[in-house]
Amino acid sequence: MLAMGATRVAVIGASGRMGATVCAAVEGADDLELAGRFDVGDELGDLAGADVVVEFSVPDASPANVAHCVSRGVHVVVGTTGWSDERLATLREQVARTQGVGVLIAPNFALGAVLMMAFAAKAAGYYESVEVIELHHPDKVDAPSGTAARTASLIGEARASAGLGPVPDATTHDPEGARGARVNGIPVHSVRLRGLVAHQEVLLGAPGEMLTIRHDSFDRVSFMPGVLAAVRAVDEHPGVTVGLEHYLGLG
Numbered sequence: 001m002l003a004m005g006a007t008r009v010a011v012i013g014a015s016g017r018m019g020a021t022v023c024a025a026v027e028g029a030d031d032l033e034l035a036g037r038f039d040v041g042d043e044l045g046d047l048a049g050a051d052v053v054v055e056f057s058v059p060d061a062s063p064a065n066v067a068h069c070v071s072r073g074v075h076v077v078v079g080t081t082g083w084s085d086e087r088l089a090t091l092r093e094q095v096a097r098t099q100g101v102g103v104l105i106a107p108n109f110a111l112g113a114v115l116m117m118a119f120a121a122k123a124a125g126y127y128e129s130v131e132v133i134e135l136h137h138p139d140k141v142d143a144p145s146g147t148a149a150r151t152a153s154l155i156g157e158a159r160a161s162a163g164l165g166p167v168p169d170a171t172t173h174d175p176e177g178a179r180g181a182r183v184n185g186i187p188v189h190s191v192r193l194r195g196l197v198a199h200q201e202v203l204l205g206a207p208g209e210m211l212t213i214r215h216d217s218f219d220r221v222s223f224m225p226g227v228l229a230a231v232r233a234v235d236e237h238p239g240v241t242v243g244l245e246h247y248l249g250l251g
């Protein structure tokens with residue numbers, strides 16, 4: 001719970017597709033005030049006196065932007081993907097040196113996507129094989145998507161708990177590795193198609209049956225309730241949190 005009065009929010013990556021949508025959502029919220037918009041080349045300085053920064057830029061720029069916010073004692077809600085274990089470890093060290101700064105890194109802020117990941121992890125322990133298909137607009141710079149990587153990670157953990165381990169090579173018949181990436185032992189396929197926004201299917205198979213769990217974001221407004229909920233709660237979660245599910249009681 002931040003101090004009384006409107007919470008001051010600055011957006012980094014403010015000229016981008018997500019950043020611009022976040023700016024509009026903040027301006028439309030009575031309890032929030034858009035304190036500043038930053039994009040490539042802008043001096044971040046004192047972050048326009050923001051209480052919370054929302055960061056949607058590019059994977060190679062995000063760690064330095066977030067480190068700047070943390071060094072200023074400002075909470076950060078991060079949507080940019082590309083957070084490797086190494087980058088996360090460095091961030092955790094930076095945050096540990098602060099007095100209770102909160103950083104949330106969420107590969108997907110859509111409530112339905114968070115539920116899709118939770119349902120997929122729940123189902124994963126019951127199926128012999130599982131594959132992920134992620135589908136996005138062709139301007140997306142990374143593949144597989146952060147959501148797919150996070151889903152594969154959660155599925156891998158669930159399979160390990162159930163004693164299932166990685167999806168065996170023998171079931172995918174992929175000696176050349178031509179069927180797509182493997183993330184945490186789970187096959188992940190990336191589709192880039194004009195007209196799409198952000199979509200994902202988790203296919204779970206067993207002899208004679210298949211379960212499909214699918215989520216579609218048709219518009220970037222689908223991410224805004226999750227982003228704004230995170231902005232309002234990030235100060236209550238000191239340290240680095242990965243995944244919006246931990247703020248929603250689903251983690």
Ligand code: NAD
Pocket residue numbers: 012013014015016017018019038039040041056057058059061065078079080081082106107108109110198223
């Ligand atoms: P975009 O290309 O439309 O916008 C990126 C913006 O970042 C641009 O305005 C660019 O100029 C700016 N930028 C580049 N370098 C910068 C720097 N050093 N400092 C500040 N700003 C800089 O991309 P997008 O579609 O808005 O996506 C942004 C990120 O968010 C991507 O990593 C994408 O995968 C991710 N994303 C996450 C979610 C989620 O729910 N977590 C949803 C959609 C997209």
